[in-house]
Amino acid sequence: MSKLLTPEQVTGLKKHAAAIRHNIIEMITKANSGHPGGSLSATDILTVLYFAEMKVDPTEPRQAGRDRFVLSKGHAAPALYATLAERGYFPVEELLTLRQINSRMQGHPSMKDTPGVDMSTGSLGQGLSAANGMALAAKLDNKDNRVFALLGDGELEEGQIWEAAMLAAHYGLDNLTIFVDFNGLQIDGEIEKVMSPLPIAEKWRAFGWNVLEIDGHDLEAIFAAIQSAKQVKGQPTVIVAKTVKGKGVCDMENVADWHGKAPSPEQCQAYLAELDACEI
Amino acid sequence: MAKLIATREAYGDTLKALGDENKDIVVLDADLSKSTKTSVFAKAHPDRFFNIGIAEQNLMGTAAGLAAAGKIPFASTFAMFATGRAYEQVRNSIAYPKLNVKIAATHAGLTVGEDGASHQAVEDISLMRTIPNMTVIVPADARETEQAVRFAAQYVGPVYLRLGRMGVPAVFGENYKFELGKAALLADGRDVTLMACGVMVSKAREAADILTEKGISARVLNISSIKPIDTEAIICAAQQTGAIVTCEEHNIIGGLGSAVAEVVVEHCPVPMQRVGVQDSFGESGTPNDLLKKYHLLTEDIVEAVLQVIKRK
Numbered sequence: 001m002s003k004l005l006t007p008e009q010v011t012g013l014k015k016h017a018a019a020i021r022h023n024i025i026e027m028i029t030k031a032n033s034g035h036p037g038g039s040l041s042a043t044d045i046l047t048v049l050y051f052a053e054m055k056v057d058p059t060e061p062r063q064a065g066r067d068r069f070v071l072s073k074g075h076a077a078p079a080l081y082a083t084l085a086e087r088g089y090f091p092v093e094e095l096l097t098l099r100q101i102n103s104r105m106q107g108h109p110s111m112k113d114t115p116g117v118d119m120s121t122g123s124l125g126q127g128l129s130a131a132n133g134m135a136l137a138a139k140l141d142n143k144d145n146r147v148f149a150l151l152g153d154g155e156l157e158e159g160q161i162w163e164a165a166m167l168a169a170h171y172g173l174d175n176l177t178i179f180v181d182f183n184g185l186q187i188d189g190e191i192e193k194v195m196s197p198l199p200i201a202e203k204w205r206a207f208g209w210n211v212l213e214i215d216g217h218d219l220e221a222i223f224a225a226i227q228s229a230k231q232v233k234g235q236p237t238v239i240v241a242k243t244v245k246g247k248g249v250c251d252m253e254n255v256a257d258w259h260g261k262a263p264s265p266e267q268c269q270a271y272l273a274e275l276d277a278c279e280i
Numbered sequence: 281m282a283k284l285i286a287t288r289e290a291y292g293d294t295l296k297a298l299g300d301e302n303k304d305i306v307v308l309d310a311d312l313s314k315s316t317k318t319s320v321f322a323k324a325h326p327d328r329f330f331n332i333g334i335a336e337q338n339l340m341g342t343a344a345g346l347a348a349a350g351k352i353p354f355a356s357t358f359a360m361f362a363t364g365r366a367y368e369q370v371r372n373s374i375a376y377p378k379l380n381v382k383i384a385a386t387h388a389g390l391t392v393g394e395d396g397a398s399h400q401a402v403e404d405i406s407l408m409r410t411i412p413n414m415t416v417i418v419p420a421d422a423r424e425t426e427q428a429v430r431f432a433a434q435y436v437g438p439v440y441l442r443l444g445r446m447g448v449p450a451v452f453g454e455n456y457k458f459e460l461g462k463a464a465l466l467a468d469g470r471d472v473t474l475m476a477c478g479v480m481v482s483k484a485r486e487a488a489d490i491l492t493e494k495g496i497s498a499r500v501l502n503i504s505s506i507k508p509i510d511t512e513a514i515i516c517a518a519q520q521t522g523a524i525v526t527c528e529e530h531n532i533i534g535g536l537g538s539a540v541a542e543v544v545v546e547h548c549p550v551p552m553q554r555v556g557v558q559d560s561f562g563e564s565g566t567p568n569d570l571l572k573k574y575h576l577l578t579e580d581i582v583e584a585v586l587q588v589i590k591r592k
Contacts, residue, residue, distance in 0.1 A: 064350060111348070111377045119348055120377040123368060129338045130373060133345020133353075136330065140306070140351070160369070163338035171330070 004224050005052065013219045014280045016086055017047040021248045021275050023082040023095050029268035031099040034107070037258040039079035041183040041216070041243040042150055046083040048222040049148055058088040061115045067145050068118040068134050072127025073152035073181060074108040075260065081105050081114065089116035125158025127151065128178065132167050135176040135236075146230070149178040154186030156197035162207065168236040169208030176236040177229040180204075181216065183245035185256040204238045216241025248275055284447030287478075288386040290422035291443050292317025294429040295354060295384075299325045305433060306346055308332055308355045310339045315445075316356040316386045336361040340369035340381070347379040352433060355381060359388035359401035359442060363408055374438050375413045382432045383408075384441040389529035390557065390574055391446040391479055391567035400562040406534025408440040409507040415460065416507040418442040418536075420481035421451040424504055427458035435460070442478065444529075446567045449482045451502065463510040469499035472585050473517035476527035477503050477536050480555070480576065484527045487581035496585060506536055511543050518548040523588045525553045527581055529571075532556040551591035553584040 005013070020043050028034035050056070054067040071080050078098060085092045090104070097103035104113045108122025118134075121127045131149040138145050155161060168176055180200060188194045197203070201211045210232045214221040222241065229237035245259070246252025249271045263271055299305050299321050306328045313319040313331065322329035332339040336357055343353040355362070362385040363370065374381045385404065392400045409416045417432070417439065419425040425443065432439040451466065466481070467488050476484035481502050488498040499521055501513060518524060524544060526537035537554030544552060557574055571577055 068349070070345075119345070120372070123372045125337075126341050126369060126373050129341020129369070130345035130348060132338075133342040133347070133351075134349045135345075136342070137306075137346050137349030137351050140328065160335075160337040160341065163333075163335035164341065166335070167332060167338055167342065170333075 003220065004227055005220055009052065010219055011280060013047055013051055016051050017043050018275060018278060018280060020047060020079065020082040020086055022272055023085065023092065024078045025249065025263065025268055025271050025275065027078055027082065027095040027098040028262045029265060030096045032262045033099055034078050034262055035075040035260045036078070036263070037185065037245040037252055037255070038073060038152060038181065038183065039076045040247045040249065040252065041245045042073070042076045042079045042181045043247065044217045044219055045150060045179050045181065045222055045241055046079055048219055048226070050083050050087045052223050053226050054148065055145065058116065061089060065143060065145050068147045070119040070127040070131040070147070070149040071109050071121055072149050073124065073155050074122035074127070077107065077109050080109060080117065084114070084116040124152065124155045125160040128161055128164035131176060131178065132164055132173060135168070135173040136171060138175050139173070147176045151178060151180050153180055153182045153184065153197060153200065154191050154194070156180065156200065157195050165204065165207040165209065172234040173236045174233050177226060178236070178238050180238060180240045181243050182240050183243045185245045185254070185259065187256065187259045189256050201240050208235065210235045210237040211240065212237060213240045214242070216243035217247055248278070250274065282449045284449055285422040286445055286447045287419050287422065287425040287443040288317045288445060290425035291384055291386070291429055292320035294426045295321040296324045298430065298433050299328065302352065302433065304350065304352045306330065306351045306353050308339055308343050308353055310334055310336050310357040310361065312357050318356045336366040337369045340366040341373050343381045344373040344379050347381045353381050354384050356384045356386065358399060359385035359404040360399050363401060363404040367407055371411050375411045378413045378437055380436055380438070382439045382441065384429070384443060386443040387445045388442045389444060389479065390562040390570040390576070391444055391529060393445070393567045393570065394564050396564040397561040402531045402557045402562065403534065404442060405506055405530050405536065406538070409539065413438055414507065415439045416442070418477040418504050418506055420478060420502050420504055421448055423450060423452040423454070423456050424458055427456065428504065431458055431460060444479055446479065448479050451481050451485070458504065461505050461508040461510055463513040464502040466500040466502055467498065469497035470521060471497045472523040472525060472589060473499040473501060473521045474525050474527060474581060475501045475503050475514070475536065475540055477506065479529050480527035483578045484581055486578040487585065490578065490582050491585055496589065498585065503536060506539055509539050509543065511547070514540055514543045515547045518544050518550045522592050523551045525555060525581060525584045525588055527555045529576055530556055531559055533559055551588050553588040555581050555584050
């Protein structure tokens with residue numbers, strides 16, 4: 001695929017992604033609960049969406065004509081919040097209130113609480129339906145704003161996902177582009193062993209979707225896939241993004257146990273040092 | 281005999297009219313549009329009607345997304361599937377974010393009839409009223425349905441409308457105006473108050489007439505607004521008539537009877553009796569045979585009054 005981003009743009013995105021990963025670890029440690037593994041695997045996708053792609057205005061988060069994003073795997077809320085803070089929706093310091101009483105940073109995304117959150121999610125399987133509704137509304141109004149959603153691979157075990165998959169293809173929602181964060185792990189272990197949703201790409205193809213498969217940590221590939229999806233008419237696109245759960249923190253990478261566990265303050269210091277030492 | 285009109289019929293007609301007036305109104309159904317009467321809207325406004333297929337969870341989720349993007353979606357299917365199958369979608373995707381979705385569920389209660397227990401929702405009021413942010417309305421006749429549907433369209437926030445399959449007689453005249461959180465006084469009385477919703481309202485009125493002949497003066501309140509409920513009218517009735525009988529085509533657990541009891545015990549405890557489905561599933565049969573077998577007839581209300589008055 002030809003290069004669509006300049007080297008400077010890529011460097012800029014990498015810096016944002018590094019800052020987001022740093023904040024994910026810090027906020028989950030402070031909260032002493034949360035989901036680091038799936039937040040870190042989704043970080044690069046969120047970075048490209050919010051810093052290279054989506055038409056949004058952090059000073060006007062509810063603007064009618066904006067692009068919208070639904071985090072269907074709502075437990076990756078720390079990644080979304082860190083991305084929104086990095087993008088300027090609210091102060092970065094507020095991230096440290098995650099999961100605490102009276103905080104706008106709820107354990108799972110709440111559109112009523114957090115500026116920039118377009119849909120309340122957290123109970124798995126429900127986000128794609130909402131994204132469909134948003135895409136249908138844009139079509140009805142002849143608006144060209146686009147809808148994006150991010151699904152977990154374990155989440156594909158939910159039946160509602162496939163109800164929604166059928167709908168998006170049936171109504172030809174070419175203004176909808178979704179990602180599957182294919183990190184291969186869910187709480188109880190490898191997705192293949194718990195309840196295999198494999199083969200993933202073939203399933204979506206069979207449901208009538210345009211399917212792209214990429215490395216979910218390659219910022220240029222993520223951006224290129226989104227541009228490719230925009231060219232497709234009459235069909236929604238799913239980008240199956242192969243990712244590493246816990247990406248960026250050696251201890252956490254590919255370890256299912258880090259799905260929903262907070263690092264200790266000591267671990268946090270080591271992990272932050274590791275992340276900050278990464279060359280960009 | 282007076283003309284009978286099912287509340288679902290009035291729903292379909294009102295929806296079509298609303299669609300003419302407001303282009304933000306969209307309608308979703310899950311392969312039951314001929315039964316729920318959303319087909320009337322679909323015919324007039326095909327571009328704003330979405331058949332979701334037999335997928336009620338996705339029905340609610342899609343409606344939530346349309347509402348998040350500024351539309352006013354009416355999502356329809358049978359009460360069983362709207363509140364049972366898709367309960368958690370209604371809770372988490374619609375009510376928690378307080379999205380502007382109208383859930384208009386038809387075929388509620390035993391009067392679904394021949395389809396039997398699998399299709400007879402006798403728990404839906406209970407399920408919906410326990411969800412924060414949810415408004416619950418059970419219209420009694422065609423006129424009130426029209427009013428309630430129009431109210432729902434202009435109210436911002438989730439609404440559950442409970443509609444029936446069976447034709448029901450008119451309770452209200454042309455001038456009736458539905459008001460959220462207000463009970464409608466249908467007959468005044470001193471000795472007991474009958475509080476009814478849905479198909480049971482006309483039966484409560486008949487019961488009041490029979491009671492008059494027996495020398496018992498019964499007040500009749502139509503409580504279509506189950507949530508919010510008219511606390512003032514209930515307290516007033518408890519204080520002034522000293523006994524209450526609730527009448528609903530729903531399980532006596534969690535529905536109108538429970539909602540009224542919650543108000544009564546906190547403010548003015550008086551003897552109460554709940555006419556309704558006595559914590560059982562239904563079965564196949566004609567609506568009238570079911571109402572008879574499950575003790576939801578006028579005579580059952582009269583009997584409940586005779587019992588409750590003894591406890592005054």
